[in-house]
Amino acid sequence: MEKIERWGVFEAAVPGRTEGNPFTDYEMQGTFTGPQETRTVEGFYDGDGTWRVRFMPSFEGEYTYQISGSFSDRETEGRFLVTAPEPNNHGPVRVHNRYHLAWEDGTPHYSLGTTCYTFDLQREEIVEETFRELEKGYFNKMRFCLFPKHYDFCLYDPIAFPYEGTPMDASVLTRENFDQYNGNPPGNHWDFTRFNPAFFQIHDRTIRRLMDMGIEADLILFHAYDRWGFSQMSMEDNRRYLRYVAARYSAFRNVWWALANEYELLHHSKADWDILGKELRSHDPYGHLLSIHNCEVFYDYSKDWITHCSCQRCDHYRTTESTDELRMQYGKPVVWDEFGYEGDFPHCWGNFTPEEIVRRSWEALLRGGYCGHGETFLSDDNIIWWAHGGRLKGQSAERFRFMKDFLTEVPGCGLKLARLRDDKHFQWDDKVAVPEDPRYEGTWYFFYYSLWQPAFRQIWVNDTTWFDVDVIDTWQMTVTPIGRRRGRFNVPLGTKQYMGIRLRKSEVQDDL
């Protein structure tokens, strides 16, 4: 009997009808029954007469299934055995403890992603270069678009298109005139009722490969960087696309849905987005994480179909320092998917120093939020991480791995900003992170000094507990133990920026 690990992808490929338009004329469902669940999921047409159903089992044990629908005259049945997950497989990521994230097996997930908008539609050598960078373990999420991208430095055609038809002639484009071709210029000829399976198979392979690496795939479903009209389809076309995407990708445990990137730049109203969000939610049987990302104004993250806040900075100066206010406002996890990129682009969002990227990231973590990386260095070959992937050139990427290692050592799952009144000894200008989990109250503190450069700080959290004290240099990525301390004590910080002090309750509480 076929074996599938728990939260793996079971896939049944069945021949079926091809007459008329198989993408619109027929239905396909699979019903899966295991020891603790019965679930009906939608199938999809994958071209060449092949129909597929994909299913993610959430429990171990023997499953049976029946596949039916108008796509075929006959029912298909079968069974498979769901085994324990491999060590690298923790299931899909869920909201945990209101403000945080954990995989379904309970392992905390500290979201530290990166963005390569259209990396898997590049030529093979660039894709392989990107994956070699991802192997370094700097990031645990990749944020990318399903549709191809038309924007600065990203003018040539992708290796495939999502629909049957022909694109406008790309040879007329230059860096200077690309603005004129935004939206839906003449020359595109598409049938939005007929998907191109070869295109979606590219993303299949990407999502699976990321999954095998333990990297979440944050799929951007709509965006405005477009010259083919994919951003200007009708609501009916949009809904058809969402249903196809949900049927095709929901069974991958590592999928997150990003309904839109910079939603305000598309022509849809907020009500349209609400309809599309609910449509996607109703066709995803597994309840994957789902959000919508802003340009200048946050979407109303309190909507039921939104699981977390996917934020771009609204203010250019104060960004991730607003994490705690957003948590309070929406009562959901805050993920800064875009607060600026390391690089030297002319655009203000793409020319941060690595130090500032790292600083803004720690400001998010400190307040119990999460954050993402990006790189925008000008390049003679126009291969830029933020759009194409390729080779990392900056200094912030490896510092995201250090953040993940740091968070992994926090007791429980995730941080929150301590209110100053929580401890009478805190100073008025302290920014202190403590574990979100109340079971660890009083046992763990992280003081962060951001852009400031104190020669030393006085620490005083209480008089009776011994703490092991570490000086953490978030830029140099060093953790320097300075010994056991109690009561009020000074910690030298070397007149350097980006420093922190970590206190962990000592194993030994006896006086020495």
Added chain:
Amino acid sequence: MEKIERWGVFEAAVPGRTEGNPFTDYEMQGTFTGPQETRTVEGFYDGDGTWRVRFMPSFEGEYTYQISGSFSDRETEGRFLVTAPEPNNHGPVRVHNRYHLAWEDGTPHYSLGTTCYTFDLQREEIVEETFRELEKGYFNKMRFCLFPKHYDFCLYDPIAFPYEGTPMDASVLTRENFDQYNGNPPGNHWDFTRFNPAFFQIHDRTIRRLMDMGIEADLILFHAYDRWGFSQMSMEDNRRYLRYVAARYSAFRNVWWALANEYELLHHSKADWDILGKELRSHDPYGHLLSIHNCEVFYDYSKDWITHCSCQRCDHYRTTESTDELRMQYGKPVVWDEFGYEGDFPHCWGNFTPEEIVRRSWEALLRGGYCGHGETFLSDDNIIWWAHGGRLKGQSAERFRFMKDFLTEVPGCGLKLARLRDDKHFQWDDKVAVPEDPRYEGTWYFFYYSLWQPAFRQIWVNDTTWFDVDVIDTWQMTVTPIGRRRGRFNVPLGTKQYMGIRLRKSEVQDDL
């Protein structure tokens, strides 16, 4: 006949009564009549049987005066000639064009001050060291307290006290216990009805010396860093003090009044401050600049008696970037007297890098505001610029002189932030300063890139005007002309922070 320059200090010293309490029991007035003004001003008792009247003539020509009052049985009369001001004398600073400042002769004043809270109550060698630093011309305003200061690193007694009496024993103080002596601890014995003229004579000399150097004296009248009870006097004592100070110092053209530093830290209500502000206003015959400085919450600068906003940052991350909003809210000049100090203090307000101090300063200037410097480097001798003056140790001070030189070249008086819609060619992420004076519209632009590090920027203000273009490195203090440009053009900026681009309409508008 005695000669006084216009806006100089005429002083008449007259013997008078000493019986009882001359500070409270008698009155003294001088009435001055010149070709264009008649003004009655209050005199004051200066100890040792000497009474003084000081007067600042605002016009040239022959003045006569009569001095009278209960301080003496006889009237004193005299005359003097007011001559043209010396080149370094432009009169008192006034609000100019709503948001800016100019001396009374019309010369623009770009306020770039510094703070040495209690520098003139130090021993002579430190005072002289401070004046040697001020001679370098980095600053055109000195912000300091009249009352002595009790705070971290500032524990020993001042060289004199403002009242007759005796202070508490300073030998009991250590850096650790200074908090316990805040306010009005036992051991102080003062008669708040009897000023100590020797103390006020120290400030006389300081203010005059600053005046001769062309430096404004921003006198902080009340503050909370106190162990002598001067911050806890009754409203009657406060008013008596303000009247004495006004009679004594108003005739110095370079005086600005800072009613309080961090007003919230004193026990007075907002209504009390309103009373004190009006009291001072009514006893200052010349209408000197007057404001009140906050700790965490701005005072209501819209009050009639307040001439400008004297601000400390309210948010720790976004500070001077709010200058344009403050201008809009209060309709008055915005002077950031405290947004942070360069140094390595443990306190978050006192450990900024010089780069960040300079960046925040330019953010203020760009938006048509002004800003002040300060330094807080730990020091073995506890001589720290911010409190005592002494020697400058940082890198930001000289960059204030560069700012002043830059502003001096702006046509008209001062800047404002251009609204992006003012020019259709501005990019959405441009921060552009233009002259406040509408006569120079379209002739001058300054683009500032702050903490960002673009490799280049595209500039496009209009298609028909030739501009002389300069790249300005605000950190390196360089102005690099790159030539004449028109229409749309790229300006290389070297992937560096703190860069700007200045455009000045070319003298020659012909095509070359």
